[in-house]
Amino acid sequence: MDKIITTALTLLLCFFSVTTTSAQEAIEISDLLSEDDDISASDISKVNSAFIVSDTLVGWDYNWVGGFNGSQAAYRNWSQGGVNTISVTASTVFNLRYRKDKFAYALTTNLKYGKAKLEGEGTRKTDDRIAVNNKFSYLFDDERWSAFGNINFATQFDEGFDYNVPDGQDPILISKFFAPAYFTQIAGIAYNPADYFTAEAGLAFKETIVSDTRLSERYGLKPGEKFRFEPGYATGLNFEKTIVSNVKLISIFETFTNLQRNIKSTDIVFSNEVIGKINDYLNTSFQFVVIYDDDFSTKAQIKQVLSVGLSFSLL
Known part of the structure; x- marks a missing residue:
């Protein structure tokens, strides 16, 4: 557990140091884009900026973005060998933002589902996500500081x-x-302190629901239980910045500590995504996620995804 925390923090600091150095050595990329260019690039940036409420916003702002990624490989009499595969992932993100005086609100709904068909292996799920996040903020006189409240929900579509x-x-x-x-x-x-970095800490409540009691113990519930309540505290670091032309880094480090358990059982999520914009519709991304949750496993969960696909604005 200690090694996981140390490694995650080290990686996060490395990302911050690299992006800071890049910003110092080159002119800010955002300064090179006109306001119209920045808006046309929103197919990518708005997907990952749900909780960034601009200090120039007055009233409501919303957007809805869709994405589609796919890959296919076929082999016939190929000396190096290979497995015929087809993989498809669809996603959609809806963001709603509001600001008036010192009050701000942000909502994001993130849906994603992917399947792959492997010759001789049938179909398997490659991605699955339902997430709805709400954030309410009240800015202090020093607007670098604010009080906030989050209400979040997450599950998946399929088995x-x-x-x-x-x-x-x-x-x-x-x-x-x-x-x-x-x-x-x-x-x-x-x-x-900056428009690309936010640090948060606060008291938290977490409720876990397991509708199928066959899976209760797998997620830390007692046999036959469907619900668990946990009081605790949570922290979060959020970093989002254009590091080179048309390439953005989004890095998130979050923890949840149950006050009724040993601190070594702290849940950790360390998510990183590098998104490159090819043109108004095509983008490529690399995602690397590490999760530690000893309710599910005492080993780190790791996810790595490299994808190229379409991104289009629905609203």
Whole structure:
């Protein structure tokens, strides 16, 4: 656990130092773009800027972005070998933002689902996400500081399986819709010294719902239980910055510590995504996520995705 925390913090600091150096050595990329260019680039940036409420915003602002990524590989009499595959992922993000005087509100709804078909292996899920996040903020006289309240929800659409089983055995069900589902509420203080960095800390409540009792123990509930309530405290670091022309880095480090458990059981999410804009419709991205949650596993969960696809504005 200590090694995971140390490694995550080291990586996060490395990302910050690299981007800061890049910004010092070159003219700010945002300064090179006209206001119209910045708006036309929103297919990518707005997907990952839901909680950034501009200090120039008055009233409401909203956007709705869709995305579609796919890949295909086919082999016939190929000496190096290979497996025929087709992979498709669809996503959509809706953002709503509001600001009046010292009050700000941000909503983001993030939906994503992907499938892959492997010859001889059938179809398997590659991505699955339902997330709805709300943030209420009240700015202090020094607007770098604010009080905030978050209300968040997360689950998935479809069943998930562990395919690492002996030959001849069926894959093991490990998740499904509302198994698990998470509700979190956080109230605390945020520090925003620059438009690309925010630090937050506060008291938190977390509710875990497991609608299928076969999975209760897998997510830290007692046998047969469907609901667990956890009081605790949460922290968050959010970094989002254009590091070179048309390339943006989004890095998020979040923790949740249950006040009724040892601090070594702190949940950690360290998410990084580098997004490159090819043109108004095409983009490429690299995502690397590390999660530690000892309710599910005492080992780190790791996700790595490299993709190229379409991005288009719906609203």
